[in-house]
Amino acid sequence: MNFDPEDVLKTIDSMKKVIDYFKPFKPEVKAITINYRTYRSRVEFVVFVPDSIRRKFFDIEIPAYQGYRIVEMRDESFNRIEALWTYKKGRLVLDTKNLPSSERFLIVLEGKVPSNFVKRIVRVQPAINRDQSEEYDRYWLSCMLKDVTILERIWNSLEVEEVSVNVKVGIEKCFSAALPKEVKKALEATRELLAAGRGKSRDEIIRAWSKYRQAVKKAPSADQLIDLIYKVTDGSFFRNYVTVDDPYSIRNVRRDESFPGPFPEKISVEAVTFLNLRTPEAKGYLTFKKKSYIEAIRQNIGV
């Protein structure tokens, strides 16, 4: 619940120091983002390299600092400048003599913040239980910045992007709703036949066999059922049956593999949003279109 100020400041300082190395070139920070999911921080800033400097110095050197790397450089016309930075003895060196004729350059640095840092600045929570209707199941989503000043201390328009809220959507019960009684009857008939087969009564086997023949005509086999279960719990299939409200969007949908039962029980849906000083909180709903999903299961099994 509480911040450890030392830890947070360390992160802030390391980011600021990177930009400080560009001081002779009057760095102007355009955007800083921290990605909640990947812990990646991205700093975009513009440097001013007038012709006079370019003539005076041969190279621009900065220390390769704490895992930050230059991922992009563009000129005034927004053309990408390739491969002018090289790594020499712990320093990143820019070969200025081959720079295009532009005085302003956009530089993008990328690095990582400690994994616990994002959790300390943002609070996320989904509803643990759904609200349901005949048509859908809904989960509320809540995201809040814990302390806006921490963001501003890094930079005044810092944005935390892809703040993710993970919702585990229960789907196991959809199978019993989707599969008609015939499926269960066929499974029971199969079970009886297997039991009769183990016994010695010929009459019993004939009776079970005839019941089995009748029942399986109208239903898929056990193997087909299992294939169906895996098909409809695949992330790409399930994705069509879940939506989120603005400002959230869906990032990832995957079958949750951490469950103790024999078959998949839940689908993990990751909703993402962004937070910044102007939007310090976000709320909304994740909606699972249960009725359409059950209908889709029925269509896939052909019943």
Place this chain on the structure above:
Amino acid sequence: MARKDYEIIDDTGISIYVAPWALPKEDIPIHIKWPPNTPVSLVYVKVPRDFEVKEVLNTERYEIKEVNGNKVIKVFDVKKTSFSDAPLYFGLVVSLNKIPNEIMYIGRIVAEFLDSKGKMLRQLTVYARVFRPIIEVLKYPETVEIHDGKVTKIPLHLKYAGFGDVTLEIEVTIGGKIISQGEAIVLEIIRRLSEKSDHEKKYEDFRSRIRIQPAYVRNLAKKVREYLVGHAPLPEFLRKENIEEIRKELLELEKQGKLMEFLYAQIHNLLIDLLIDLLERYPIDTVELTNPYINILTKIETPINEIILVLKYKDAIGNEYKRSVGIKARDLRGVKRGKHPIELIINVEKWNSDPLRNVESLIVGDKQ
């Protein structure tokens, strides 16, 4: 716009939002926000005493006091930035710290926004709505008879009402001894092993192509191991002479690193049962049975006169609820009591379901 009693945005842009529904003890986030030009300098938020204040976010200074049966959170100042157009905001996280008796518990939350002279600018009221599930026993036999070597059936008619998905387990107390349902699938594996006559046959064809969650098989293996290798007490009906032999064989398989593979094959044989189990596990949309077949087999030497059924159900956050019924038992077993174990089959024959739906759009405010 539809009226909501968990969120208000007034004409000056002051807003308060409380998460629209929660289970008992679940964290309930509250977002409170106002535009930068609003002269708010002090905010009081009153929540009922039964709520615990768990977090206060983005404030410079606050205090919590109990006043007239309410908890009052006094927020002196919120954390601000130099952005003149950024909204001012703070967050609270509360939770109901008890399990209510009723399906719905409504917590009235009043936020008062004051200016620097102490004048109230606005008072907004929202409601935290906490819901719980309730399972009732509508019908059960008042008396059952227990005969030598006969199964005693206990049919039940249950009702689910309220809110929240639950897992239900039925526990039985006979003569002061608590007997749970046991691990049906695990015991079924052991039973099948013990009933196969040809030991050579049962270990062939290990490899199975079945797509079963590895975690499930691991867990199953662990439980089978607990019974057979770890010597957990086995139910009476499994105490066959050859259990000791199976025990040895499984230990041998484990040594060879083949136990999991072997169990996969056993599960393959149980596939039909697992699928039926999947279809029967949810008798109604909101209830998951930990075991659809409730067979109780126990050996009790002394005469019994009562069977107590305890319905234990848990909601998604892990709150546990209980409902018990006592059934009179006429123990008609022969003089050599204890010779026959008591075998009960508890079957939920009928379910009534009355879940609360669309709680988001429920208006509770007028009831206060």
